[in-house]
Amino acid sequence: MVGAVNINSVTKKFAADDGSEITALNGIDLKVRAGEFISLIGPSGCGKSTLLRLIAGLSKPTEGTLFIDESEIKGTSYERGLVFQNAMLFPWLNIYDNIAFGLKARKVYRSSKDRVKSFISMVSLDGFEKSFPHQLSGGMIQRAGLARVLINDPKVLLLDEPLGALDAFTRMNLQDELIRIWKKEKMTMILVTHDVDEAVYLSDRIVVMTPRPAKIEKIIDVNLSYPRARSGSEFLYLRTQILKILNYAGKTEEPGYYI
Numbered sequence: 001m002v003g004a005v006n007i008n009s010v011t012k013k014f015a016a017d018d019g020s021e022i023t024a025l026n027g028i029d030l031k032v033r034a035g036e037f038i039s040l041i042g043p044s045g046c047g048k049s050t051l052l053r054l055i056a057g058l059s060k061p062t063e064g065t066l067f068i069d070e071s072e073i074k075g076t077s078y079e080r081g082l083v084f085q086n087a088m089l090f091p092w093l094n095i096y097d098n099i100a101f102g103l104k105a106r107k108v109y110r111s112s113k114d115r116v117k118s119f120i121s122m123v124s125l126d127g128f129e130k131s132f133p134h135q136l137s138g139g140m141i142q143r144a145g146l147a148r149v150l151i152n153d154p155k156v157l158l159l160d161e162p163l164g165a166l167d168a169f170t171r172m173n174l175q176d177e178l179i180r181i182w183k184k185e186k187m188t189m190i191l192v193t194h195d196v197d198e199a200v201y202l203s204d205r206i207v208v209m210t211p212r213p214a215k216i217e218k219i220i221d222v223n224l225s226y227p228r229a230r231s232g233s234e235f236l237y238l239r240t241q242i243l244k245i246l247n248y249a250g251k252t253e254e255p256g257y258y259i
């Protein structure tokens with residue numbers, strides 16, 4: 001399998017407007033196995049998007065190195081697809097052309113036209129090929145955004161809160177869709193989420209990060225088979241452990257009533 005990501009002692013500093021220095025990431029070491037589903041969870045502003053952007057090759061670390069398999073990450077590549085909270089489709093292109101965009105940009109469209117059709121079907125957008133983004137719902141746009149990246153056959157899919165703007169039901173449907181795609185395509189998944197349930201439902205391992213400057217607080221293994229029971233006892237136990245680490249577990253003593 002390909003798509004292992006090695007993050008070695010990575011620090012990222014930014015210059016703030018007042019001339020001071022912001023340390024977003026501080027000495028991050030993480031080895032993501034090829035084909036693994038990892039979630040990053042942590043407080044707002046702790047550096048999760050910064051880490052994804054480094055893996056995507058959109059920016060460079062101040063210190064440390066990042067590798068995908070044996071190659072150092074030096075810039076962007078279709079092998080590392082990035083999906084944001086708002087899929088950022090091109091508003092002037094219809095869904096077909098948005099999804100075909102990467103193939104056309106890489107000049108492989110003519111030889112792989114069938115792929116466009118199959119990826120449109122994979123995300124259940126058959127019949128919407130000629131629609132423009134403003135004519136679709138939020139969930140459909142996110143699915144088109146996923147297809148647009150998946151069509152390039154990435155080794156690593158980087159997901160920056162891709163379901164964050166969706167209603168709870170659409171979100172749960174797309175979580176199942178993500179698992180189905182991951183099992184079929186077998187790429188490495190690195191998901192940033194604020195949703196503890198989403199992390200437990202999807203991930204092999206959950207990386208809990210501290211407030212900025214982000215370090216890794218804890219890595220939690222989720223040894224549950226798929227599909228997972230959202231209210232199973234192990235699921236709820238892991239959920240509580242993560243909320244405790246993040247200091248959001250609330251009141252934990254026994255309730256004063258019984259049902």
Ligand SMILES: Nc1ncnc2c1ncn2[C@@H]1O[C@H](COP(=O)(O)OP(=O)(O)OP(=O)(O)O)[C@@H](O)[C@H]1O
Pocket residue numbers: 014015016022023024042043044045046047048049050051212
């Ligand atoms: N280009 C930049 N220039 C200056 N500071 C930046 C830049 N990008 C990020 N930062 C700072 O780095 C820190 C981490 O930002 P980042 O976007 O990675 O956080 P995050 O964990 O993704 O937060 P959220 O959960 O709110 O999306 C923040 O303090 C942010 O202000």
Ligand SMILES: [Mg+2]
Pocket residue numbers: 048049050160
């Ligand atoms: Mg972010």
